[in-house]
Amino acid sequence: MTADPQLDPMVRIAGLVKHFPVGGSRRSRQVVHAVDGIDVDVPAGETLAIVGESGCGKSTVAKTMVGLTTPTSGEILIGGRRLPPVTSRARHERRRVQLVSQSPWSALNQRKTVRHIVSQPLVVHRLFPSRRQREGRVRELIERVGLAPEYLDRRAYELSGGELQRVTIARALAVGPDVLVLDEPTASLDVSVKAILVNLLADLQRDLGLTYVLITHELDIVLHLADRVAVMYLGKLVEVGPVVDVFGRPGHPYTRALLAAVPSVNDLGKLPVVSIRGEVPSAIDVPAGCRFHTRCPFAEQACRAAVPALVGNGDAAVACFRLADLPSPAAGALSTLASRTETKA
Structure with a gap:
């Protein structure tokens, strides 16, 4: 497939499904519905944040994007081209997408030097x-992520968590990728270091024209880094749209519950509180109809019988049969969040 930069987004996830078989013989084997048919685009130079509870499938999307797992069906296109399998010799294509993981301690060999x-x-x-060219490139990368050249001869175990994550980012940038998949990049860091790293990622995106897919449960970071947000629940997307719309005028009850649980976000948008009950159902035995209906305070019979499609809600799209009946956010929510996110633009 030939890319057309005028038509193709930098990242296109189309009909992505990932099931993991578990236990038993082939006849009795069950599957974990980690990702169950999602479609989303990311324009070049923008950030899509994928959010949701643990186990919703967001990290599986990340692993599929970088080739750590193979999709059951569907496809991922980068610049209009399908990524070849990890086993392929087409390394120039695979290097277009690089991963920054949530645990630099496990991602890096602790006994090796930063230079290596x-x-x-x-x-x-x-x-x-x-060797001289490589040395120059490595020094340039280390300085770009805010580390001094003397760090080159230090071993990974000598560095702090924030320094290690900077090295992870430098390694990801080494091959000149178009897309960085950021899988909980600040989850293991304290608040002050987290703020510095978020600013670094924003600067790198602006300077290098990178496209980000951000996997996170930290909604404050979504406000600072993301242009669009996709909310996942039990393997499916329930809401997708610009951050200012999804956070300022959330449509799906699950999105409302997520936002209400974060005081700093809730106060900014003056969001109506939605309480959800119970636990996330098993990804092996998923509920029929809307997968959220077992915990939703607004569920009715239609929610149990059919799967809702994503429909328009301003510039966002929401998968909820009860969308028109739900209470609206307080006046001024959109303008309040727009002022908070205007620095991203």
Whole structure:
């Protein structure tokens, strides 16, 4: 497939399904419905945040994007082109998408020096063939992520969590990717370091024209980094749209409950509180109809019988049969959130 930059988004996830078989023989084997048919686009230079409770499938999307797991069906296109399998020799295509994981301690070899860690992708992808060229590229990357050159000879175990995550970002940038998949990139960091890292990611996106897919449960970070947000529940998207719309005028009861649980976000948007009951159902035995109906205070018979499609709610789209009947956010919610997110634009 040939990319057309005028028509194709940088990232297109189309009909993505990922099921994990569990236990038993082939006849009796069940499957975990980790991701069950999602469609979403990310324009070049923008950030899509995927949010939801643990186990909703957002990290499976991230792993599928970088080739750590193979989709059951559907496809992921980068710049209009399908990514080849990890086993393919088309390394120039695979390097277009790189991962920044939530745990730099497990992602990096703690006994290696920063120089070795950042230079390895250049060796694997056969970039900058001479040692002098590689050294120059590594030094440039380390300085770009805010570390001094003397860090090059330190071993990973000598660094703090924030410093390690900067090294992880430098390694991801080494091969010149178009897309970074950020899987909970600030989850293991304290508040002050987290703010510095968020600002670094914003600066890198602006300077390098990167496209981000951000996997997170930290909704404050979504406000600072993301242009659009996709809310996942039990393997499906329940709401997708610009951050200012989804956070300022949430349509789905699940989105409202997520936002109401974060005081700083709730206060900004003056959002109506929605309480949900019970636990997330098993991803092996998913409910019929709307998957959220077992916990939704607004559920009716239609919610139990059929799967709602994503329908328009301003510039967003919401999968809820009761959308028109739900209470509206307080006046001024959209303008309040718009002023908070205007620095992203």
